[in-house]
Amino acid sequence: MSVPGASNTVLESVVTYSRMSMIQLLGKVPAQAASSQTAEEMALLAYNRALKLSKPGSPVLGVGFTGALASARPKRGDHRFHLSTRTSNRLWSSTVTLTKGLRTREQEDGVSSQYLIKAIANASKVPGTFVPDLTESEVPDEYERQFDEDEELEQLLTGTICFKMYPFSSDTSDAQRKIILSGSFNPLHDGHIKLLEIATSICGGGYPCFELSAVNADKPPLAISQIKDRVKQFEKVGKTVIVSNQPYFYKKAELFPGSAFVIGADTVARLVHPKYYGDDYGKMLEILLGCKNTGCTFLVGGRNVNGTFKVLEDFDIPAELKDMFVPIPVDKFRVDISSTEIRKSKGLLLHIRHHSLHHIRRHNYRCFDKSSSTDFLSPKMSFSYQVRKGVDGF
Structure with a gap:
């Protein structure tokens, strides 16, 4: 947010740092706060929120981030973070387990932030210019699903x-x-x-x-x-x-x-x-x-x-x-026809056509019928993201 012009792309940022903040965001108590499922739910909520906040027709992106990183007291479990991005036709999520004891909290923040920016760039179809500083053993566990129109x-x-x-x-x-x-x-x-x-x-x-x-x-x-x-x-x-x-x-x-x-x-x-x-x-x-x-x-x-x-x-x-x-002044606009009336008139026309064809066949007339149908009708990428870091499970 310190980069000039960020307001042209960032719609909203919500940091759900407390337990109640997360519950209010999700509308429920999550089974596990730091999980890939929670990250995906956050990304979906962010996507829907971005739809409401964006300019009409702008492509939008929702991002969810949650994790358990190094804290003041040593953790019994792994240090890991979960990230998910959601666009109109794509859901992507990733879990990264960091090597315990390798980095300070500040360094883990830096690595996870790099990975977050890289994910946003990928979802926005912007080529990334850097590679997050992960070791060979810190292989991301990724999942992707594409959606068609149906x-x-x-x-x-x-x-x-x-x-x-x-x-x-x-x-x-x-x-x-x-x-x-x-x-x-x-x-x-x-x-x-x-x-x-x-x-x-x-x-x-x-x-x-x-x-x-x-x-x-x-x-x-x-x-x-x-x-x-x-x-x-x-x-x-x-x-x-x-x-x-x-x-x-x-x-x-x-x-x-x-x-x-x-x-x-x-x-x-x-x-x-x-x-x-x-x-x-x-x-x-x-x-x-x-x-x-x-x-x-x-x-x-x-x-x-x-x-x-x-x-x-x-x-x-x-x-x-x-x-x-x-x-709306009547002198500016008044049309008495409605879609219902159009449907009724089409139904009546269909009835008349069927009656006429029956009459022609009954009397063995020879004719040529040429009918025609009636036509009644004569980048900037925006995104919203939610962030959660440094919290153990509830």
Whole structure:
């Protein structure tokens, strides 16, 4: 951290030196504090934390380090350290057992720090210019696992990772704030794209991205094949999409702090209605104030609600929350079509085609049919690391 410009790459450092610090970080009492499993768990936590803290689309790295080095009192066990790195598609871990009595504590610190820097460089695909000062007998015990896209999405569905970003956009903006339009996008249509563009202009800039939740509040989670099919829609139009596992906005706010969420009036109708919080107005207020405290705002576009076109002003927003909601003027954006209506129209078209073919076959007509499908859509490496050194087991 003494090197100028470190803030361009280091997102956060957490030193879990006490027992309670480690327990709070992991959310449990570890079976053994100084172990490869603990280092891997720390690296995964650091990776997920880095995803939340980094600029949109930046590659991130999480690092976990724990060990038992020389201390004031002689140790009965080995002097060793465990290190793990985690990126989107790779998990790597290593255990190094040092020769007992060969080095002072300061020297063991130096060797383990060298090895840590070397591991960070390797995970960042930066060629290392030095070799850690290990003896021939101090051979690292290494493990590596690569993940393909399906495995990453499976980890998303199980909650192992918090989200996966597909940065298809050519936008090179350095904006930290995300402008997010969430939805199922089944299918993605021009209205979605236009709405996000208008919302970004109202915000005065930001990083526009779509967010697809693979987990639904009242439906089964999407299959991996479904997720990939929907993601392809965004690749075709060059728009960034984030796949998350959070169906609720208060959880999305925790996942993407400081973001502006673009929603329709139909969503506002549910967000500020106590019915969706067990008819508990106080609970509703507490949850939404929690969203506000993350720095998130909601940009609200007009939408048909039960057959009537509604805008933000049609809803009774609690005074404490009014400044969290920003209207999108109707004269700037209004599209009445929805993905549901598009699916229904496609279903009707399919029914008509099947009926026509049946009629043609029944009357033995000879014809030539040429149909066409409709397209509804006409380095800097960041990392976060956790460190634990010089502590025996608990």
